[in-house]
Amino acid sequence: xxxxxxxxxxxxxxxxxxxxxxxxxxxxxxxxxxxxxxxxxxxxxxxxxxxxxxxxxxxxxxxxxxxxxxxxxxxxxxxxxxxxxxxxxxxxxxxxxxxxxxxxxxxxxxxxxxxxxxxxxxxxxxxxxxxxxxxxxxxxxxxxxxxxxxxxxxxxxxxxxxxxxxxxxxxxxxxx
Numbered sequence: 213x214x215x216x217x218x219x220x221x222x223x224x225x226x227x228x229x230x231x232x233x234x235x236x237x238x239x240x241x242x243x244x245x246x247x248x249x250x251x252x253x254x255x256x257x258x259x260x261x262x263x264x265x266x267x268x269x270x271x272x273x274x275x276x277x278x279x280x281x282x283x284x285x286x287x288x289x290x291x292x293x294x295x296x297x298x299x300x301x302x303x304x305x306x307x308x309x310x311x312x313x314x315x316x317x318x319x320x321x322x323x324x325x326x327x328x329x330x331x332x333x334x335x336x337x338x339x340x341x342x343x344x345x346x347x348x349x350x351x352x353x354x355x356x357x358x359x360x361x362x363x364x365x366x367x368x369x370x371x372x373x374x375x376x377x378x379x380x381x382x383x384x385x386x387x388x
Contacts, residue, residue: 213238213266215249222255228282235290242297243268253282264289273297276375338368346371348381 213236217224234250247268254261259278262285266273273296276287340363341349350358350371357372362383370382 213243213245213247213249215251218250218251218252220254221376222253222260222282224253228253228286231283232286235286239266239293239297260285262289264285264293265291271282304387340366343369 215229215233215236217229225382236249236293243266247266250263250267252261254262254263256278257282260278260282261275261278262282264274264286269321272379273293275289275292275296277285277292279288281283336359337357338361341362344370346362347357347370349360350356350373357370359368359370361367362369365383367384369384372380373383374380
């Protein structure tokens with residue numbers, strides 16, 4: 213795995229980087245050698261946020277946690293990634309290296325592969341609007357996300373509300 217570090221308003225010490233590499237080693241069996249990991253550490257007042265994003269083939273795995281210490285936030289992120297992998301074990305084994313998730317966790321994981329249950333299907337008119345208009349529409353309907361056609365790019369985009377109250381924009385990226 214190739215690890216990239218980004219520090220925002222904080223200096224990353226070598227011992228933190230070594231800790232990241234040690235923690236991520238337990239996931240080496242699952243991901244290919246081409247997997248990339250982006251580690252972003254941000255200092256916000258007295259709290260430190262650690263974001264881990266692992267990209268492997270077409271799959272993206274992400275965890276973000278805020279704690280007083282960056283090491284504690286890192287530990288929480290690793291726990292979240294582990295839970296994500298365990299929860300989706302059966303589906304992931306089809307995409308990832310076969311059987312490698314069993315090697316990662318000592319406790320047995322239930323082998324049932326349940327179907328995703330779609331409770332509701334909704335048709336959304338994709339009238340071209342600006343990003344600001346989409347955020348306004350999202351806030352007006354009280355949702356956490358809103359899909360729309362971006363007037364600037366003529367592509368389908370999604371705006372969403374992040375945990376910290378800021379907004380995010382999802383744009384399509386086509387693999388060649």
